[in-house]
Amino acid sequence: SAVISQKPSRDICQRGTSLTIQCQVDSQVTMMFWYRQQPGQSLTLIATANQGSEATYESGFVIDKFPISRPNLTFSTLTVSNMSPEDSSIYLCSVVPGHSTDTQYFGPGTRLTVL
Amino acid sequence: QQPVQSPQAVILREGEDAVINCSSSKALYSVHWYRQKHGEAPVFLMILLKGGEQKGHEKISASFNEKKQQSSLYLTASQLSYSGTYFCGTVTVGGGSNYKLTFGKGTLLTVNP
Numbered sequence: 001s002a003v004i005s006q007k008p009s010r011d012i013c014q015r016g017t018s019l020t021i022q023c024q025v026d027s028q029v030t031m032m033f034w035y036r037q038q039p040g041q042s043l044t045l046i047a048t049a050n051q052g053s054e055a056t057y058e059s060g061f062v063i064d065k066f067p068i069s070r071p072n073l074t075f076s077t078l079t080v081s082n083m084s085p086e087d088s089s090i091y092l093c094s095v096v097p098g099h100s101t102d103t104q105y106f107g108p109g110t111r112l113t114v115l
Numbered sequence: 116q117q118p119v120q121s122p123q124a125v126i127l128r129e130g131e132d133a134v135i136n137c138s139s140s141k142a143l144y145s146v147h148w149y150r151q152k153h154g155e156a157p158v159f160l161m162i163l164l165k166g167g168e169q170k171g172h173e174k175i176s177a178s179f180n181e182k183k184q185q186s187s188l189y190l191t192a193s194q195l196s197y198s199g200t201y202f203c204g205t206v207t208v209g210g211g212s213n214y215k216l217t218f219g220k221g222t223l224l225t226v227n228p
Binding site for chain 1: 157158215219221
């Protein structure tokens, strides 16, 4: 298993500003993912952030808006840039500790409100 | 391709049973089931791998029909603690280095006393 922490747990931001969310894992993992969950909705994959390679973004998400860093096997950051109220969501990081058949664990999430 | 879950919502009395279905239009490598309570992160329930199998965890079990590209989650003798939104997530064949877990829209389960 994996224990994941995220910072901040919640934030209220003004439109036009940027917020960087941190994800820390208690063990080394290759595969790490960032998801967005809008109020009352399902989880939508933003990007895959495997260490040693550039992040891979899903359709509808671009690097300029959601830059990701993955400096090592236990840490990643997601930045939400030039925020608008539509970016108000819960942002979750998740990891697959081992082989791709393993369980995917989720962090507690960061609840972002943009005014 | 997002898997399709049914029903969208179900209301039970404590002790009743429920089945939640998940289907995909693509061949599946694995199916993952999660439960999420309001304001909390999704919690892993179980994973079913290609090969068709059934798994159980106390009074919650699941099946995976590879040929039909479907999975079902069975909740028996429901408890109040079972309330929450259940999500199925699917990894389609051809994953490997392109591993990606795609979630259905969720099923809201409410268990009343």
